[in-house]
Amino acid sequence: MNMLSTIFFPTVGFPELLIIAFIVVVIFGASKLPLLGKGLGEGIRNFKTGLKGDDKHQVLDKTREAEEKN
Numbered sequence: 001m002n003m004l005s006t007i008f009f010p011t012v013g014f015p016e017l018l019i020i021a022f023i024v025v026v027i028f029g030a031s032k033l034p035l036l037g038k039g040l041g042e043g044i045r046n047f048k049t050g051l052k053g054d055d056k057h058q059v060l061d062k063t064r065e066a067e068e069k070n
Contacts, residue, residue: 028036 024036025033
């Protein structure tokens with residue numbers, strides 16, 4: 001790593017992660033954390049699916065095109 005990237009993008013260690021987690025709990029409350037986790041997981045899953053290109057809509061479009069040809 002060069003010096004410039006270390007200045008602008010320092011590493012995030014365990015103490016920093018604890019501080020971030022504490023701030024998230026204070027802002028959203030402990031009862032909302034499972035909902036936030038679920039939403040984040042669904043967002044990541046949708047993003048990965050979009051990158052693969054195996055979107056349900058694309059599969060349905062291909063099926064409809066095949067049916068129209070017959």
